[in-house]
């Protein structure tokens with residue numbers, strides 16, 4: 001809420017956004033408990049959490065372009081929350097895979113991690129997000145100074161890896177992963193464009 | 200987004216009922232026209248036995264819990280009706296099965312276009328309980344109603360050049376999933392002639408004693424229980440006898456992932472996941488308990504090795520996966 005701890009409309013908006021981003025998790029739990037998630041709730045949860053993780057990453061990457069557009073730093077104040085939501089959904093995704101899907105079968109998990117390109121891409125993405133989540137606090141930002149920004153550029157790599165993960169796991173020629181790829185290309189392209197235009 | 204219906208609490212059964220009802224009526228008419236049931240196919244009987252035909256039990260059955268009818272009819276892969284497992288039941292109404300005809304062509308002496316009634320006429324309907332193993336590592340146990348595929352194929356008098364049988368799914372209807380080019384439509388499948396003639400290969404027109412719902416491949420679909428589920432092609436409109444190995448949809452889409460044979464084999468993993476285990480979907484473990492149900496071992500040829508193992512006796516199954 002900023003060091004001045006002023007209670008502004010942004011604070012209210014933060015609460016609203018927080019609740020909105022919790023809602024999908026609540027909906028998932030309700031769907032599973034009620035049986036509405038269908039006969040294969042593990043698959044359901046894997047897909048829902050994976051998709052939410054990716055959406056959160058994309059949403060997080062929209063904040064900087066929004067800052068340029070609105071010429072306001074307000075969007076940036078949502079960066080940590082949205083980033084941590086991305087991390088939350090991805091961790092849930094990974095936990096569901098290891099505990100529920102693979103049932104902690106270490107041999108099978110290691111086989112996946114070494115042999116299957118889409119899993120490797122997902123894992124790279126997940127691993128890259130860990131230091132970002134750890135260094136997301138105010139104190140860490142202060143401590144790292146300029147290096148914080150460089151470190152957090154890793155989110156670009158994590159997002160690319162996540163989209164590759166999705167493209168490679170999809171069966172047949174599905175459009176959805178390509179839609180995410182296109183959105184990511186635009187979001188990263190805007191940054192490049194700006195950089196080169198400024199020299 | 201794909202699961203908005205589930206999230207919104209819309210039960211799929213609310214949607215199926217009407218479609219299934221119309222389907223049943225159609226099949227009863229077909230059965231009546233075929234003279235199998237004669238007077239039995241009255242409205243009154245239709246209610247008690249919607250398939251409208253006597254169904255005799257067969258020796259083909261398996262141990263283990265049956266998958267609930269709701270599960271087997273609401274969790275489907277039928278890409279013409281959408282790629283999500285819940286899509287086919289939602290979009291079932293777009294598939295029109297009345298009238299229905301099947302074109303038989305290629306290396307046989309009795310080619311032609313036959314109405315569904317003509318196709319069904321001579322066959323006694325039996326029930327077979329088969330395991331179904333999806334390539335995605337889940338499985339079900341389903342009571343199918345139908346007849347041996349070989350009995351049907353023999354009627355068209357395949358000649359000595361008929362080394363394979365190719366099948367096609369309906370593609371001349373504007374089905375919602377066909378707007379995207381997930382696969383190269385029409386959906387195609389195929390079997391070697393000895394596989395097709397094996398008594399285990401089955402043509403289903405019903406399940407659970409009911410007319411097969413659209414999302415499960417109405418009005419007529421293959422059931423080849425020792426192969427991954429996608430081989431059991433749905434809503435068949437063409438059967439061709441060929442002397443060359445026919446092109447099959449998933450093989451065309453990803454040749455290194457899906458072979459022509461696609462026999463269930465725990466030793467040969469799919470490039471993207473292991474096939475050693477499967478998740479049994481019974482539908483009885485509801486809610487949270489379904490999250491912790493353990494996986495079970497997958498068996499070679501889905502447990503049908505005694506019956507069909509000899510078909511592959513001297514083949515390198517790593518190569519011919």
Ligand code: HEM
Pocket residue numbers: 046047048049050051052053054057090093094097119121122123124125126162165166169
């Ligand atoms: C070690 C890390 C990861 C593992 C083991 C993993 C595993 C999986 C598995 C098993 C699936 C389902 C595949 C299928 O149905 O065939 C999946 C789907 C998915 N994952 Fe991951 N994943 C990982 C990391 C990530 C990350 C970091 C993201 C995004 C930020 C992500 C996003 C997705 C998406 C979007 C899907 C597809 C969901 C859908 O089909 O709707 N995953 N993942």
